[in-house]
Amino acid sequence: MKKNKIIELLGETILPGESKTIDVEIAKLHTMTKLKVPVIIERSKIDGPTVLFSACLHGDEINGTEIVRQIIRKKINKPKIGTIICIPIINIFGFINQSREFPDKRDLNRVFPGSKNGSLASRFAHFLVSEIIPKVDYAVDFHAGGASRFNAPQIRIAPNSPELKELASVFNSPFTLYSKNISGSFRNSSTKLGVKMLLFEGGKSLDLNDMITEDGIQGSKRFLAHLDMLNPKLEAILKNEETLFIEKSNWVRANFSGMFHGLITVGSFVKKGDVLAMISDPYGKVEHKLKAPNDGYIINVNDAPIVYQGDAVFHISTKLESQS
Template identity: 65%
Template sequence: MHITPRNFEILGKSIKPGENKTIELNIAKLHTMTELKVPIIVTRSHIDGPTVLLTAGLHGDELTGIEIVRQIIRKGINQPKCGTIICMPLVNIFGFVNQARDFPDGRDLNRVFPGSANGSLASRFAYRIMQDVIPVTDYIIDFHAGGRSRFNAPQIRIEPNNDELDELAQAFSTQFILYSNNIEGSFRTECDKLGKKYLLFEGGKSLDINSEIIEEGLQGTMRILNKLNMLNDTFKAKTPNNSICIENSTWIRAQYSGLLHNFTLNGTYVKTGDLLGKITDPYGQVEEPILAPNDGYIICENQASIVFQGDAVYHISTKLLNE
C-alpha cells in the first residue's frame, strides 16, 4: 500500500499535512471561449496513511453519485484521521452542463481510458486523469447510476477472483456485490491495470437524486474509510449487513412495444414464472405478461412508461456466488 508522503503533490500543487486545498484541473474551453475547470478537493491528515479518491459524474447526468460525494465533503467525512482523501464530485462537467451522459464530441468518457494526449476531447481528459491524479491514489470509489429510466438497486461491481477487492466490497456492504469482468476502455480497467484498488458503486438512475441510494453510498464510504483506519472519530458508520454476491446475471427484454406496468420492487427475490410486470397497448387489445425466466434477484428495473421491443426491462441474477 502506498503511504502518503510528507510532500504530497497533485497537478503540480503541494498539499501539506493537515491542509485542505481545492485544485482546479483546466480541461478545455467552450465554444464561447469560457474555460471549464474541474475542482479537485484534497484533504490531508497530519498522520501519514493511504490515499483514497472519490469520483462521481463520470457520466454527467448521473446526479445521485455527485450528491453522495457532495455530502461527503459538506458533512466533513472527507477529513481523514490519517492519509489523504481526494474528492472529484463532478468529473464530466460538460455532460453535467448539458444534462447528458457523454462529452460534447459524442464519446462516452468511460470507454476512452487511458486516453491520449493528442486524441479526442474525451480522450485527452481521460489521459489527464490517468497521468495527473491516479498515480498518487491507492483506493478509488467511483459512483455511478443506471441509464435513463433504468434504476439500479445499490450494488458494488468488482472483477472476479480478486481477494482484496472482495474484502473491500464486503466492507462497503451494500445490498449486492456483482462480479463482472472489466470492460475495455473503462476507468475501472485502467485503474486495475495500475494496481489501484477500485470499487464501482451503482445505484439509482440518471437525472434523478434518490435519498435512499445516497445514504447507501455515504454509509458504504464511511465503512471503507473505517476499515482503512481513516474515518474521523466524529463519524460512526452503521453496522454492515451481509451483501448478496451475484456471480452471473442477465437482462429480461421486452418482447413487445407498449406501455410498461411494473409489479416488482427492485432488489426483490423472485421465482421462475413469477409475474414481474406486463406490457399493454393503448387500445385494450394487448396485455402481455413479463415472467421471471429463473429464480433470482431483480437488481435493475426499467421505470419508463413506454418501452420498445428489445428494450431491457429487468436485470436479474442467474447465479449467486457458491450457489
C-alpha cells in the same frame, strides 16, 4: 501504499494536515467560457493511504455527485490518517448539458487511458490517468443506471481478487456483482496502475434518490473505517445483512412493444414464473404478461413508460456465489 511526506498534485504541493481545492481547466466551451473541475483534497497530519471518491464520469449520473457532495458536506472526507481526494463531477461538460457523453459524443468511460493529443474525452481521460490515479491507493467511483433503468445499490468488482472482495464486503451494499474490467474504462486503467477500485451503481440518470444516496454515504464510511481513515468524530453504521455476491445475471427483455407497467420493485427476490410486468397497447385491448425466467434478485428495473420489443427491462441474478 504511497507514503510521500509531501504530495505533489496537479503542480501544487499538499502538506500533511492541509486542505486544498485545485480547479482544473481542461478545455473551454465554444463560447470561450472557462470550465473548471474542482479537485478537493484533505490530508491528515498522519501518513496513510490515499483514497479517491469520484462521480459523474457520465454527465447525467448525478446521484453519484450527491453522494460525494454529502461526503464533503458531512466532513467524511477529513481523514484520521492519509489523504482523501474528492471529485464530485468528472464530466463537467456532460453535467452542464445533462448528457452522458462529452461534447465530442464520446463515452469517457470507453476511451481510457486516453491521449494527450486526442479527442476532448481522450485528453480528459489522459489527465485522470497521468495526474490523479498515480497518487491513489483506493477508489470508489459512483455511477447510476442509464436510459431510465434504476439500479439497486450495488458494488461491482472484478472476479478473482480477494482484496476487492473484502472491500466490497466492508462497503456492504445489498448486492455485489462480479464484473470483468471493460477495455477503455476508468476502472480498467486504474486497476492496471495498482489502484483498488470499487465501482458503485445505484439509482438512475438525471435523478436523485435518498435511499441510494444514504447507501453510498454509509458504505463509504465503512470503507474508510476499514482503512482506519474515518474521522474519529464520525461513526460507521454496521448492517446485520451481508452483501449478496452475484456471479451471474441476465437481462429480461420486453416480449412485446407497448406501454410498460412494472409490478416488481428493485431489490426484490422473485420466483420463476412470477409476473414482473404487464405490457399493454394504448387502446385497452391487449395486455401481455412478462414473467421471471428464473428465481433470482431483481437488481435493475426499467422505469420507462413505453418499451419496444427486445428492450432490457429487468436485470435478474441467475447465480449467487454460495450456490453450486
